[in-house]
Amino acid sequence: MSNEHSMRRVTAIRNGTVIDHIPQGHALTVLDMLGIDDKTSVPVSLVMNVPSKKMGSKDIIKVEDRELTQAELDRLALVAPDAHVAIIRAYTVAEKMTINFGDEIVNVVQCTMSNCITSNLREPLPHRLKVVSRDPLELRCHYCGRPQDLDELVNNVL
Numbered sequence: 001m002s003n004e005h006s007m008r009r010v011t012a013i014r015n016g017t018v019i020d021h022i023p024q025g026h027a028l029t030v031l032d033m034l035g036i037d038d039k040t041s042v043p044v045s046l047v048m049n050v051p052s053k054k055m056g057s058k059d060i061i062k063v064e065d066r067e068l069t070q071a072e073l074d075r076l077a078l079v080a081p082d083a084h085v086a087i088i089r090a091y092t093v094a095e096k097m098t099i100n101f102g103d104e105i106v107n108v109v110q111c112t113m114s115n116c117i118t119s120n121l122r123e124p125l126p127h128r129l130k131v132v133s134r135d136p137l138e139l140r141c142h143y144c145g146r147p148q149d150l151d152e153l154v155n156n157v158l
Contacts, residue, residue: 010045010047010060011045012088012091013045013062013064013088014064014088014090015064015088015089015090016042016062016063016064016065016066016067016088017062017063017066017067017085017086017088018060018062019060019061019062019063019068019076019080019083019085020058020084020086021052021055021058021082022058022059022060022079022080023055023058023079023082024048024049024055024058024059025049026079026080027047027048027059027060027061028046029079030076030083031046033075033076033078033079033154034063034068034076036063042063042064042065042066043063043064044061044062044063044064045060045061045062045063046060046061046062047059047060068087068097071108073085073097073099073100074105074108075108076099077099077100077105078105078108078109078137078150078153079150079154080099081099081101081137082099083099085097085098101131103130103131104128104129104130105128105129105131105139106127106128107126107127107158108157108158109127109129109156109157109158110127110156110158111129111141111143111156112146112148112152113141113144116141116143116144118143127158128141129141129148130142132147
């Protein structure tokens with residue numbers, strides 16, 4: 001193996017979260033969904049278009065001093081359902097988290113249709129999206145039955 005391929009692109013982190021196997025070009029969307037922006041006070045490392053045997057190319061995010069919650073993992077499933085998430089403590093992998101979603105995604109995002117019953121504040125209902133297909137990911141609102149635009153869903157994260 002050449003020295004170029006064995007070299008680390010980003011240094012190790014002491015404590016935090018590593019999100020690996022993000023589909024190429026989706027790392028910025030992941031950061032947006034997790035609420036990580038220019039006001040974030042912890043170091044964030046972002047590597048895009050990294051060669052991957054499994055995916056061809058992938059993105060990687062390292063966030064220091066922050067561990068993802070289950071709610072954040074549920075959001076991540078919308079953009080990177082096959083991502084690998086590792087919690088790092090004292091420079092070692094302390095925990096590997098998996099992204100799981102069943103046949104329905106509840107209270108993670110709101111239906112993208114403006115006239116859906118879920119947008120009526122007088123009738124509070126849980127936000128429920130049915131998983132029609134996993135590959136490619138296709139979601140439909142439980143109430144209005146409309147297919148969801150995944151790019152728009154990023155803006156409707158609860």
